[in-house]
Amino acid sequence: MTTSSMKDVARTAGVSVGTVSNVLNRPEAVAEETKRRVLAAIAKLGYVRNDSARQLRAGRSRSVAIVVLDVANPFFTDVVRGAEPLVDSAGGVVTVCDSGEDVRREQRQLEILEEQRVLGLLITPVDDSSAERLERLTAHDIPVVLVDRGAGLHPHCSVAVDDVHGGRLAARHLVDRGHHSIAFIGGPMSIPQVRDRLAGCREVSEEAGVGLETFTSVSLNVAGGREAIEQMLRLPQVPTAVFCANDLVALGALQGLTMHGVKVPEECAIVGYDDIDFAAAAAVPLSSIRQPRAQLGRTAAQLLFDEIAEGKGHTHRNVVFQPELVARASTAVEM
Amino acid sequence: MTTSSMKDVARTAGVSVGTVSNVLNRPEAVAEETKRRVLAAIAKLGYVRNDSARQLRAGRSRSVAIVVLDVANPFFTDVVRGAEPLVDSAGGVVTVCDSGEDVRREQRQLEILEEQRVLGLLITPVDDSSAERLERLTAHDIPVVLVDRGAGLHPHCSVAVDDVHGGRLAARHLVDRGHHSIAFIGGPMSIPQVRDRLAGCREVSEEAGVGLETFTSVSLNVAGGREAIEQMLRLPQVPTAVFCANDLVALGALQGLTMHGVKVPEECAIVGYDDIDFAAAAAVPLSSIRQPRAQLGRTAAQLLFDEIAEGKGHTHRNVVFQPELVARASTAVEM
DNA sequence: CGGAATGATTGAATCGTTTCACGTGGGGGT
DNA sequence: ACCCCCACGTGAAACGATTCAATCATTCCG
Numbered sequence: 001m002t003t004s005s006m007k008d009v010a011r012t013a014g015v016s017v018g019t020v021s022n023v024l025n026r027p028e029a030v031a032e033e034t035k036r037r038v039l040a041a042i043a044k045l046g047y048v049r050n051d052s053a054r055q056l057r058a059g060r061s062r063s064v065a066i067v068v069l070d071v072a073n074p075f076f077t078d079v080v081r082g083a084e085p086l087v088d089s090a091g092g093v094v095t096v097c098d099s100g101e102d103v104r105r106e107q108r109q110l111e112i113l114e115e116q117r118v119l120g121l122l123i124t125p126v127d128d129s130s131a132e133r134l135e136r137l138t139a140h141d142i143p144v145v146l147v148d149r150g151a152g153l154h155p156h157c158s159v160a161v162d163d164v165h166g167g168r169l170a171a172r173h174l175v176d177r178g179h180h181s182i183a184f185i186g187g188p189m190s191i192p193q194v195r196d197r198l199a200g201c202r203e204v205s206e207e208a209g210v211g212l213e214t215f216t217s218v219s220l221n222v223a224g225g226r227e228a229i230e231q232m233l234r235l236p237q238v239p240t241a242v243f244c245a246n247d248l249v250a251l252g253a254l255q256g257l258t259m260h261g262v263k264v265p266e267e268c269a270i271v272g273y274d275d276i277d278f279a280a281a282a283a284v285p286l287s288s289i290r291q292p293r294a295q296l297g298r299t300a301a302q303l304l305f306d307e308i309a310e311g312k313g314h315t316h317r318n319v320v321f322q323p324e325l326v327a328r329a330s331t332a333v334e335m
Numbered sequence: 336m337t338t339s340s341m342k343d344v345a346r347t348a349g350v351s352v353g354t355v356s357n358v359l360n361r362p363e364a365v366a367e368e369t370k371r372r373v374l375a376a377i378a379k380l381g382y383v384r385n386d387s388a389r390q391l392r393a394g395r396s397r398s399v400a401i402v403v404l405d406v407a408n409p410f411f412t413d414v415v416r417g418a419e420p421l422v423d424s425a426g427g428v429v430t431v432c433d434s435g436e437d438v439r440r441e442q443r444q445l446e447i448l449e450e451q452r453v454l455g456l457l458i459t460p461v462d463d464s465s466a467e468r469l470e471r472l473t474a475h476d477i478p479v480v481l482v483d484r485g486a487g488l489h490p491h492c493s494v495a496v497d498d499v500h501g502g503r504l505a506a507r508h509l510v511d512r513g514h515h516s517i518a519f520i521g522g523p524m525s526i527p528q529v530r531d532r533l534a535g536c537r538e539v540s541e542e543a544g545v546g547l548e549t550f551t552s553v554s555l556n557v558a559g560g561r562e563a564i565e566q567m568l569r570l571p572q573v574p575t576a577v578f579c580a581n582d583l584v585a586l587g588a589l590q591g592l593t594m595h596g597v598k599v600p601e602e603c604a605i606v607g608y609d610d611i612d613f614a615a616a617a618a619v620p621l622s623s624i625r626q627p628r629a630q631l632g633r634t635a636a637q638l639l640f641d642e643i644a645e646g647k648g649h650t651h652r653n654v655v656f657q658p659e660l661v662a663r664a665s666t667a668v669e670m
Numbered sequence: 671c672g673g674a675a676t677g678a679t680t681g682a683a684t685c686g687t688t689t690c691a692c693g694t695g696g697g698g699g700t
Numbered sequence: 701a702c703c704c705c706c707a708c709g710t711g712a713a714a715c716g717a718t719t720c721a722a723t724c725a726t727t728c729c730g
Contacts, residue, residue, distance in 0.1 A: 053686035
C-alpha cells in the first residue's frame, strides 16, 4: 500500500478525520498541539490530498481550461501566458488543450472538460459547430469565454480583436503602397477569423478597384503558406502583394517566394497577422497586424472570474480590441 | 438544479444505478430494450459523467502531464506534439504545464499533479532540486519520464539528446570555420542542458586552443539573447562567433547584433540549438544543432506507457539520441 | 417436470474528502 | 456555586460513480 489517506493520518495522529481536514483547511480552528501532531503524521506517512475526492465533494474542479487552435502558434501561447497569472492568483490551475483546428478533437476535449467539471473555459472554437455544446456547458454552470471571436453572436462573454478592421488595415496599407493586385492566403475558410480578415481586405480592395485573388491554405501554419504560394506562382499574372491570415502563413509564404527566387518586398510584398515575436525576426522582417495577445488572455480570464463571482445575475460582456498595423521591411517598397 | 447524476438517470429510466453504470461501461452486459431506455433518459436529462467520482473510485486519473520549461518555446511544443497522438490513442488526456524555468512554480505544479493522481508525468525539470519530489511521485506509483535530461542520473526512465556532444558539434563547426574566439550565451547555469552544451563547447575549444567567453543569460529566450549581446559588445576584444544554448537565445543574439550594426555572419557568426522551424526562417537563417523534437515526445510517452504496463517488474530505460549540425547562412563565412 | 445453467438486474459497500450538528470540559462572570 | 459560553474535537452524512455478490427470471436438458 503506497498511498495513505486521511484516515491513516487520523489514526497515526490519534485524532478523527474531521480534525485532519480542519488542520488542512481551517488551521486556525485547531489547537497548536493537535496541529503539530497531525502535521507530523502527515509528514511521516507522506500523505497527499486526493483531489478527486475533494472535487467530488466540492462539485467543481480548480482548473480553467484554455482550448486553442494550435499550441505551436506563438499567438496562442502568448494568450495563454496572459491568462495564467490571473488564474494562478485565484488559486486555479491552467489546462491547455490543443484542438489542432480539428472539430472532432475539439468535441472530444469539450466532452472531457465537461466531465471534469472544470471551473471555466476559455476557447477559440474551430468553427460554429461547437456553439451548441458550448451553450450546454453554460447551462451546466460552466462559464465559457470566447477568445478572439466575433462578439455578440453567442450567449457568452468574449474578447476579440476586430478582424474585419484588421483586414482593412492590411489592404489599405498595400493599396497605399501602390499595389494593384493582392493575394489573400488563409484557410480553412470555416475559421471565422479567416473569413473576417478576408472580408475586411475585400472591402478595401473593391473600394479601391484593386484585384483580389484568394488562396485557401489547408491549415494556418508555415506549410500552409508555402503550399499556397506554389499555387499562386502558377497564375499567369502573379499578384504583387500577399496578405496572410496569420504570421505563420506569412513566414511560409516568405519561404515559398524566396525559394522561387521572388524578391520580397521588391517583387512581392507581404503582410502578416498577429505580429508574433518571430515576425520581426524573419528573414525579411514582416509587416503585420498586431493584436494585443497577452491582453486578450488576461481580459478573457478576468471576464471568466467576473462571471463566476457574479453568478446568476451576470450579464455577458463582449470586449473588442482594435488591431494596429506594424509596417516593416516586407512592405517597404512603393510599386 | 442544473446537473443530473446517475441516480436521476436511473430514476427516469426506471432502473437501478448499477444498470446505468453498466450501460456506460459494459453495454454488452445489458439487454437492448433496457439500454435504449437508459440512453433515452441520458439524452433527455443531458447527463454527463462526473469524472471526479470516477477517478475517486478508480484511484487514478486519465491525464498524462507534461511539464515544460517554456510553452512559448517551439522546441517544447514540438515535443508535446510528438507525445500527444500516443497518449490520445491510449485513451488518455494530455495536460501541459509551463514551469517557466521557475523552481517554485514547478514545485507547485508537481504538488497539484500529485494530488490529481495523474497517470504519469513527462518532465523537463528546471534543475536538480526536484529530484526528491520526483522520486516521491514514483514511490506513490506515478511513473515519471525525464525529457531532454542527462540519462542514468535518476531512478526514472528518460529520453535525452546528448547535449555535450551537441556542444562539441557547434564548437567544432565554428573552429572549422576559422574562428579563434567564441562566446557562449545561455543560462541560468542551474539548467543542466545549458551546462552540458557549454561543457561540450569548452572541451573542443580548449583542445583547439580557442578562446571561450561565457555570458549568462537570465532566461533561455529572445530577450535573454539580446541582453547578453549588450554585455558581449562591451568587451575590448569582441568574439567573432557565438554559440547560443537554444534558438530563441540565438534569435535574440541576432537581433542584438543587427541592432548594433554587427554583420552576421561576416563579423560575427551564430550557432543556435534545437533547430526549431523559425531558425531556418530567421533574418539570417541560423545554423543550429538539431534535436529530434517530436521523436523525443513520442518516445517519452512510449516509455511511460511501457512502465505503466509492466508495473512492478519494470526496469528503467534511458534513451539517448544524437543531435546533428545543420549549417546555414549564420556561419557561412570563413574567418 | 425438476434442476441446472444462463442472463439480466439490483442493492449495498466503497473510494477519500468536506461539512455540520453535536458533545465535552474548562474558565469566567455574577 | 451556578450558568453560559468558548474552544476543540468527534462522528456521520453527503458527493457520484463502480463493482460484485446476490436475486430473480428464463430457458434448456435429461
